[in-house]
Amino acid sequence: MAPKKNYTPHQMCLAMEAVRKGDSYSAAAEKYGVPRMTLRNKVTGKSPAVCHMGPPTILSMNEEAILKEWLFAMAERHCPIGKEQLLDSVQLIIKSANRKNPFTNDRPGRKWFDLFLKRHPEISERVSQNLTTSRESVKQEHMVKWFADVEKYLEENNLPEVLKDPTRIFNTDESAFFLNPKLDRVLVKRGEKNIYSTSGNEKENLTVLLTANAAGQLAPPMIVFSYERIPRAIAESIPENWGIGRSENGWMCGSTFYEYVTNILYPWLVQNNTKFPIIFFLDGHASHLTKHLSDFCREKQIEVIALYPNSTHLLQPMDVSVFRPLNLFWRQETRK
Known part of the structure; x- marks a missing residue:
């Protein structure tokens, strides 16, 4: 038996679309990392075109697509969204819909986050290039570019x-x-090394x-x-x-x-x-x-x-x- 391949429904959809546009089954399967025979069966109709692998997701495909577009839109405004902000948003969606879920306090954890990124390979978790460890590293050219970017954004909108x-x-x-x-700084006897003060928490x-x-x-x-x-x-x-x-x-x-x-x-x-x-x-x-x-x-x-x-x-x-x-x-x- 051939080893099982791990792939997302999105990868399979891209491979099916590639076959319909003229690619061979082998080429499309290799390009998008999906099983060739499974791809053939889905294109020819021998198996369902959409088949969810594993348990159903808590959010619908449409809800996750909206979240993805929100992430991209905020990054364009120089407000990139991090993991914690994304999980906060998912928690609010679940609570407002009163949706049953396996999460603690309706808030997903690392496992959901990792699977979300796997379902949407076009999203990449990176360290923001603009975040630096020292204020001294902010240079004049960075500021000038920021002003130019904001001006361009305002004009476009x-x-x-x-x-x-x-x-x-x-x-x-x-x-x-x-x-x-x-x-x-406080005043003490010269030579004292351990200076303490009691001021609560x-x-x-x-x-x-x-x-x-x-x-x-x-x-x-x-x-x-x-x-x-x-x-x-x-x-x-x-x-x-x-x-x-x-x-x-x-x-x-x-x-x-x-x-x-x-x-x-x-x-x-x-x-x-x-x-x-x-x-x-x-x-x-x-x-x-x-x-x-x-x-x-x-x-x-x-x-x-x-x-x-x-x-x-x-x-x-x-x-x-x-x-x-x-x-x-x-x-x-x-x-x-």
Whole structure:
């Protein structure tokens, strides 16, 4: 018996199409890595043309095709989607459809991810070329190219006129505020080697997300806590129109960012009679984008564009002008 070949339905479809266009069975089978006799049987009708190998997938072929196109579209906008963001999106699809599945908390793991890539060989998992380990590696030519790419994208999508209206250009960013920040340099007896200070859990933090436009208008912020249940005293101390979220570690995640854009930012834009479409610049490396959020932004004419990676100290207005001095004042106040 000939050894069993591992192939995907997509490979078989390509091989069948090649035979119908004139290729021989042997040539098509070798080119696409499928069994020659199985290919012949499917083309001649002796066996079903579509035969799923192994257990059925949790998502339909159409749903996976939509996810694939979303991955490619976001990469074109310099917002490449990683494994965790993809799994977050699949989890939301499963939960919204109330679909039975074998996953823990409706979220697929590494096995599903590997099989998804195998089913779609046109998708490649790579390290983003733009992500560097040091901010010093960001060069002027990289920045110039980024500006040129964004300008070209806006022109191709009939958006250059948005840049003429500062009330339609938005920037968002987030920052962690540690409840027990590390101390700066301290004064001790000369020769002391082991200097300790007691300041509680230095990793305990909350996250603040801010959004503003180029005209200087500040949208309601969002604060993310690490509490399992946010204490009433804290919730009541926060302004009514601000957003409150929670996550296990106090960091922003896909679900909290979705809640912010849909329940806080968009209603504020409508209330302030903002003209759409708008441009929404953010840090692409930590944007927490999901398929659901991308669909919402497309429907509401919110054009998401990622800033050049590792350049927030140069390009991110919220980081340079707001969070940098705010973090300094925060550390001073927490010491007091």
